[in-house]
Amino acid sequence: MRHWPLTELSITTPRLVLRYPSLDDLDALGDRATEGIHEEGEMPFLVPWSAADPGERARSTLxxxxxxxxxxxxxxxxxxxxxxxxxxxxxxxGIMGTDFAVTREVKTGSWLGRRFHGQGIGTEMRRAVLHLAFAGLEARYAVSEAFEDNHSSLAVTRKVGYQEDGITMHDRQGKPVATRRFRMAREDWKEQPGFEIHNLGPCLPLLGLGPA
Structure with missing residues (x-):
């Protein structure tokens, strides 16, 4: 789409493609949400959307x-x-930026269908979006946050090289729960072989990094 070049943006890694989703991709994501994202009794999200019935999970994903x-x-x-x-x-x-042209800081967030856990996919997709942040967007920092009991997310964050950056308290379903914050500086990022960004240039104005 000429007026929305993000539709052509993608990142490729040795095993994965991260692409701006088509409507068919969103339908597939709805299917993954319907199948389940985490084990019963867990809640990795501040907004507990994954506790809804399967059909509502799919719709809320879209x-x-x-x-x-x-x-x-x-x-x-x-x-x-x-x-x-x-x-x-x-x-x-996901990758998010607020006043990025000034702060040069991004946040990341993700979820993975439950039946695909334990295959290293979560680590590789986080490394992919960090490649976009540091190699593509020239970010200075990337930050991430996860509940203390979200062990898989914390393991990925530590594995790829973030440093601890404090805690934040939240009301999660009526109970006080801490999230752990993490930060990675550009100089601590280690570029991985086989990671490539495609069609970023036309997207930069939409992200505050060039003339509209």
Whole structure:
């Protein structure tokens, strides 16, 4: 789309493709949400959308992506990728920036269909979006946050090289729960072989990094 070049943006890694989702990709993400994202009794999200019934999980997945498309501005943006493994959409990986042209700081967030856990996909898709942040967007920092009991997310964050950056308390379903914050500086990022960004240039003005 000439007026929305994000539709052509993608990142490739040795095993994955991260691409701006088509409507068919969103339908597939809805299927992954329906199948389940985490074990019963867990809640990795501040907004407990994954506790809804399967049909509502699918609809809210699509609605979330539609909202991010409509709300994107050069000063406050979120780019949510569909993650494709062996030809199948398996989850989503996001990167967000607020006043990025000044702060040069991004946040990341993601989820992966439960049946695809334990295969190293979460680590590889996080490394992919960090490649976009540091090699593509010339970020200075990347930050991430996860509940203390979200052990898989914390393990990925530590594995790829973030440093601890404090805690934040939240009301999660009526109980006080801490999230652990993490930060990675550009000088601590280690570029991985086989990671490539495609069609970023036309997208830069939408992210506040060039003339509109």
């Amino acid at each position: 609605q979330y992506h539609f909202r991010t498309w409509g709300a994107l501005t050069a000063n406050d943006w979120s780019v949510e990728f569909a993650v494709v493994f062996e030809g199948q959409v398996v989850g989503t990986q």
